[in-house]
Amino acid sequence: MFCLLSQPSMATIREVSEVAQVSSATVSRVVNGNKWVSTATRDRVLAAMAELGYQPNSFARALATNRSETIGMVVGDLAGSFFGGMMHSAEQEVRKAGKHLIITSGHDSIESERDAIDFLLQRRVDALILHLDVMSDEDLIALNAKVQVPIVLVNRRVPELAGRCVSLDxxxxxxxxxxxxxxxxxxxxxxxxxxxxxxxxxxxxxxxxxxxxxxxxxxxxxxxxxxxxxxxxxxxxxxxxxxxxxxxxxxxxxxxxxxxxxxxxxxxxxxxxxxxxxxxxxxxxxxxxxxxxxxxxxxxPVNEFGRQSALLALNLTGPPDVQITHRFKPTLVLRDSTARAVKTL
Missing domain, CATH: 3.40.50.2300 (Response regulator)
Structure with a gap:
């Protein structure tokens, strides 16, 4: 027989407003980052929130502000050093900006790539970083015109979307x-x-x-x-x-x-x-x-793919902050597996 531990009740905006002695609307303004709140009032509301352990509903806040403070990313596969390095670098830059990265996989099929994009859009991400292999350039141009958030293409260059691409020659x-x-x-x-x-x-x-x-x-x-x-x-x-x-x-x-x-x-x-x-x-x-x-x-430069794509997504969701490298050139690394030709099989 299992015994369920009782869970503490969640504080509400109304309870925060009563402790802070302000209106519920003022609490909402503080939660949503509205600048038309005095410093003293904001401090009082934040103190009440801390006292009551109030956790803002991130989805409700996204509805109110039209910003979720998240970036969505679709990659071909969640395993392997290639995508691992790219995801890690992207996540670092997004976290530096005080946001979060949500990652899913396209699994190299048109249906999975579209499902992954829909999944992220349903979570109201502020931008999409896409490493796609199957969707055509025409599909991506149409997607860019359709969605309400900026898209960034990684390891892919679509001439019509060149300013949204981070690619390799x-x-x-x-x-x-x-x-x-x-x-x-x-x-x-x-x-x-x-x-x-x-x-x-x-x-x-x-x-x-x-x-x-x-x-x-x-x-x-x-x-x-x-x-x-x-x-x-x-x-x-x-x-x-x-x-x-x-x-x-x-x-x-x-x-x-x-x-x-x-x-x-x-x-x-x-x-x-x-x-x-x-x-x-x-x-x-x-x-x-x-x-x-x-x-x-x-x-x-796999890590730079992730870093530059994240910075580009952040630039596109706010005031442009950094210069972006859109096109990289590969380099040859010489080791021991090549030598001068000496004979033919």
Whole structure:
């Protein structure tokens, strides 16, 4: 048999007004931050609230002020170092501003992305920070025109919404990775892409193709495998590449998870990295320096994505306060998984 502990009763605005000897309307003005209350009266109301343990109803306050002091954020996945760093940095900036960040996931489907946005709008967030992969540019332009709160797009550039975007030059990232391998003398360079419905995967592939074209190397579709940005995906894709028996001496994997999965598969086939195959990843996630060999990769400023998107959302919900970096450039980080080409498989 369970015994429920009695809960203390919640104080009301009327009780606060009686203790403070002011009207209920004056208490409401203090709760909602109305500046037309004298300092003495405000102090008396705050003291009464503290004495009674009064907790303002945040939803009612949002209805009264049309501000919830919250920012909503949609990301592709709540797990992993990529989104983890982004969410952490965004939350830090939002908390510095005295607000809270509400985060949910879009789960890489159009229905889930729309549901996530609706969920946040129903909670009357003051702005939306969106990392979306499935919704089209047209959908996002229409969303921006429809909703009553500002939206910020992360890792995505929609020209019509350029002032609302914090993005990365992913085409340049794919180019840098491939150019590095070309400079080492590799000519048969394979590529494992992420899902090509995602704009960042398409852009990285475009950079790969541009580097090959500039080096007068033919693009060979048989050396390109589409995968899913996971280690298991990288392992399976590398196995498929090897099964095609088309010689290659270097591999560009479009994120570090793919690269590490591919590395494991190549090792099971007794292939040396970088002795037999040079390998470049993308993201420079926390484990990249610690795999064997340490992974050469393209670094992207994930934490800055979160920070700048939060600052932009805050700018859009109040007086602009800080300068925003809207477009980032990736950089190549050289480690031990690449070397000069010495032979062809």
């Amino acid at each position: 992913n085409e340049l990232g794919g180019y840098l990775a491939t150019q590095h391998l070309l400079e080492l003398g590799h000519r048969a360079i394979a590529c494992i892409t992420g899902p090509l419905y995602k704009a960042d995967a398409r852009a990285r592939l475009a950079g790969y193709r541009r580097a090959l074209e500039q080096a007068n190397c033919d693009y060979d579709e048989h050396l390109v495998i589409e995968s899913n940005f996971t280690e298991s995906g990288g392992q399976a894709a590398a196995a498929r590449l090897l099964s095609r028996q088309i010689p290659f001496t270097a591999l560009f994997a479009q994120n570090d998870h793919l690269a590490i999965g591919a590395m494991n598969q190549l090792k099971t086939q007794q292939l040396r990295i970088p002795g037999d195959i040079s390998l470049v990843g993308y993201d420079d996630m926390v484990m990249a320096p610690y795999v064997e060999p340490a992974l050469t990769t393209v670094a992207i």
